[in-house]
Amino acid sequence: MSEIVCDRISKIWNPDTNEANLAIDDISFSVEPGEFLVIIGPSGCGKSTLLSMIAGLDTPTSGAIRFRDDVITEPSPHRSMIFQQASLFPWLSVIENVAFGLSLQGLGKRERQQRAKEYLQQVGLLKSANRYPHQLSGGMQQRACIARALCLGTDVLLMDEPFAALDVQTRHQMQKFLLDIWQGTGKTVIFVTHHIDEAVYLADRVLILTANPGRTLAMVPVDMPRPRDMMSKGFDYHRNLFIEHLRSEVVKAFEEQELAEMFDTRIK
């Protein structure tokens, strides 16, 4: 059984208004348990919209998204979102942040602390357990968010440009760290990025979306052994393939906008 199935989903923001905006147009794909799917596409093509619908934070206007055969209608600890800016409570320590969701699951304090410590150990933050978020680097904050998601027993990590705000060195460390966590836990990951190299480095498959509205342009398997680096056989091939796809989309979107503006000016 697939972990996630998107079945002919479309999303119109602000329907029935003159602000109506078709963000996602008739997209279908599935993600297998333990798969690492990366989504790329031009700015504004609907990547975050798609991810937030898989999280259950928004609903499609038509079509359905299923998690293990159940239609997604609301958020669930099974699917955790991780954003570009780490979303930790600033007034709670790292361990309290990681353990926070467990109190909602009815676990006692001792068990919460124990569980949180296990996951802090896994992400290399045990020594920082009693620090506050502002005392951590950006990479450490993202690791705390990942620990919090894993601690809740999440099955699907939904990551929306999680490393975009990090410097190049930290970003690379975090990519390696994420692959270790992914390989060690067998979680399913859906990861949005603008960085082509990051997509080639991380993905089992890459879903490429068209410019607004987002449609499936291509679903490309990255059949390269791991661990990968930029010298790996096939790295340049995939990078060039993705760049070519994106370049033609960006040019098309730009030309369409110019045409629309020309048309607008003529009828004014």
Ligand SMILES: Nc1ncnc2c1ncn2[C@@H]1O[C@H](COP(=O)(O)OP(=O)(O)OP(=O)(O)O)[C@@H](O)[C@H]1O
């Ligand atoms: N909450 C919202 N209400 C109304 N429109 C929205 C909302 N969120 C996104 N949109 C619109 O949906 C379209 C897709 O936006 P989205 O943020 O999903 O794209 P994206 O591919 O993630 O962009 P980027 O790569 O720049 O982050 C855009 O036209 C955006 O203005």
